[in-house]
Amino acid sequence: MLNRVRSAVAHLVSSGGAPPSRPKSPDLPNATSAPPAAPPQAPRSPPARAGSGGAAPARTVEARASFSRPTFLQLSPGGLRRADDHAGRAVQSPPDTGRRLPWSTGYAEVINAGKSRHNEDQACCEVVYVEGRRSVSGAPREPSRGQGLCFYYWGLFDGHAGGGAAEMASRLLHRHIREQLKDLVEILQDPLPPPLCLPSTPGAPGSSDSSQLVGPQSCWSSQKEVTHESLVVGAIENAFQLMDGQMARERRGQQVEGGCCALVVVYLLGKVYVANAGDSRAIIVRNGEIIPMSREFTPETERQRLQLLGFLKPELLGGEFTHLEFPRRVQPKELGQRMLYRDQNMTGWAYKKIELEDLRFPLVCGEGKKARVMATIGVTRGLGDHNLRVCSSTLPIKPFLSCFPEVRVYDLTQYEHCPDDVLVLGTDGLWDVTSDCEVAATVDRVLSAYEPNDPSRYTALAQALVLGARGTPRDRGWRLPNNKLGSGDDISVFVIPLGGPGSYS
């Protein structure tokens, strides 16, 4: 998430350190109050990660430290210090001894080159058992069912402006998903279409039949077909929202610092659900072919959504911003001239006469990695950020951010996968310097060097991807073989085999 939140804000909020000596731009909106800064927290050793069978998310309110690494890395205190070393930037993977990650998943990570105090990426990989709520649909259609469900779960959480939100999400989001799925355990295992209506209390008769339909003529009398798949999608969507709500509630007492992008994979009943909120990315490499499994959500990709919101709710702009986009900042002396602009309805550009209110700061500005909402944040979906304000202002940014992921579904049963077919998840530290094709080439190169049944091949691949994005220290920087700069950001990668030695069938 490097460079995606203005450094001044990030440093103040995350480390309590002095803001960097970056010159204040004359373009900043005028306001007087300072941004809220959380008190600095000394790093502590990570608390034990609660197992998947623990208490409901809402009750998990233990105090959290702002620095930890995934427990599956099994880091000793010394290992934790090495993982936190910006100078060495050692690549971390689960140890080759002991229990492997489910599906022989490969994982590797590396800390950033010094831009934030700790690695603000977090990761989670779990097998989660979902116990059904008793008789959810009133009269269970097959009483012998309802034996519970398992789902496999992988999550990457790229934090910004502090590590709290990413850490909390890595610890709790899968539990929110589990909670959402509890009502669906029977329904998902029943080949019949989901009931449209459930009784309010377990045991009461359901109304899943169609006898209450009105006549078939009018548009609203038809009954939409709802698939089992769309119920899982809805469960994941609502889990993201509840996770975000929990962060809002607990942000004072528990110091949920900053926010995070979330990229999550759920495997359930033959299908892979990839849910993304932010600028992490997932691709499938299948027989050399690249299948994108996510889309990035940034000020550029969501420009029209943001502008529409600013247009419909101008109070959210606080009189400081304009919802219009200009190719560059408008200068006061250009009043009355005509400048190119785009509004919330346009993808093209046109000229408009500059008026006084066009001199306000644009809601969306900048390009590529420098694109920003309200001159502050470079991603537009994710979890947390409830305290985030415009720099030197009290104006909240959260209303423009969405906690909802886009969920793509991949049916694992529709294709005979081979051991070299993989789903690759990476935070933007990987993708900023690595193209899809380069990832596919690395997949081919690394996996072909290992026996197909060697379970360590996916970890080796994850390490190769992280190393390839980090580069090696040379010429006062981390550089790639082509001498371009490597990623100075935190880099985290999961490699999930789709047809390998995993025993998920």
Added chain:
Amino acid sequence: MLNRVRSAVAHLVSSGGAPPSRPKSPDLPNATSAPPAAPPQAPRSPPARAGSGGAAPARTVEARASFSRPTFLQLSPGGLRRADDHAGRAVQSPPDTGRRLPWSTGYAEVINAGKSRHNEDQACCEVVYVEGRRSVSGAPREPSRGQGLCFYYWGLFDGHAGGGAAEMASRLLHRHIREQLKDLVEILQDPLPPPLCLPSTPGAPGSSDSSQLVGPQSCWSSQKEVTHESLVVGAIENAFQLMDGQMARERRGQQVEGGCCALVVVYLLGKVYVANAGDSRAIIVRNGEIIPMSREFTPETERQRLQLLGFLKPELLGGEFTHLEFPRRVQPKELGQRMLYRDQNMTGWAYKKIELEDLRFPLVCGEGKKARVMATIGVTRGLGDHNLRVCSSTLPIKPFLSCFPEVRVYDLTQYEHCPDDVLVLGTDGLWDVTSDCEVAATVDRVLSAYEPNDPSRYTALAQALVLGARGTPRDRGWRLPNNKLGSGDDISVFVIPLGGPGSYS
């Protein structure tokens, strides 16, 4: 546009006739006032279509009749009557004698099977000359330029609830585009990037240089690159908006009845711009390959935009509608039970407890051709509809409709086109019963029966497509060879050759 606006509204507004004897559904929102009905207009012979060099759009305020056919059909009064005959449904094309349409464009149309009094589709095909405004950019960079520009233009307008909007759009939209392009004549012919800023008055010095940029470090200091192509897109987008605004202004005096979908093609400087607002469609068939050139805008495809608007501006729902979607209408006796729903953020479904306000009518309901906004209209983008209200209510629907098209660009110079490569435009009367593959097969079958340099082949193709969608009268209906029902809607088709005998290069 058949079936896309509730019949009751359509009949009242368009023909002044009695509403059909369709039973009032108990599901209709409760309200007392009747929908506004325009006085009936007797059909008149179509007034002469003004040439493309006429007055500016804003001044074209002559009174219009609600029934006319495109002037390029050159229909005599008798021909006009035959074209208006629901029983015969004769296919209409420009006469094979006299001046052909530009690019030897093929065109065919047929009236509906009786669902509306007249053919509510309209079409336009023009070559439009754009004279540049003098010295738009202050100091022209090459004074010898600025000789004006020509663009080729095709438009299909599928009216609903009356023919006025479609007729007006077919007569004026290309002039709005011309007006928007006038400022760009010099800029588009200049190989330099467009100036970001123009002087307010012609002759004053421009500020297209980058000397006013602030430092390069901050996100808002960078200068976006704006392409010539995006200026044309912006011009088309704004032309649609101005056309819609003109309809709003003139709707009382000039009886601009109903609304219309608009599918427009502009060819300018080597590129084809396809702008679509509604449910007409355009595809390119190139060497047998199908390239979609538009997307449909319906209550289903725009569900989340509509729900978001209803959520952010609940006053637009008038206390009668809920922005939530349910798989079917919620019954009062289901209060307290849990029903599947989706909100503006969700693509999946989840269960929620039914509360009193969920008993309101859903903003978006129905599926496929029966999908509706506010139980009334089945398309969500287009021109007009300023008078459209919820049936038996005063609640306006226009705030939920967008007049902005989606514009796709196809670079004609990037591919060596052959005479069989065509761009096919059709109103939904074509596409409701014809798949893309069937269109491609008809393209192949018809064009291969003609010499490549026979200019009549594209008209023959358009006729074959219309005939194939209409079918023949059999078994009390218009039926296709497979005995399925043909389209009872108005059907209009343009076939634009991309590499044929047209002299557009």
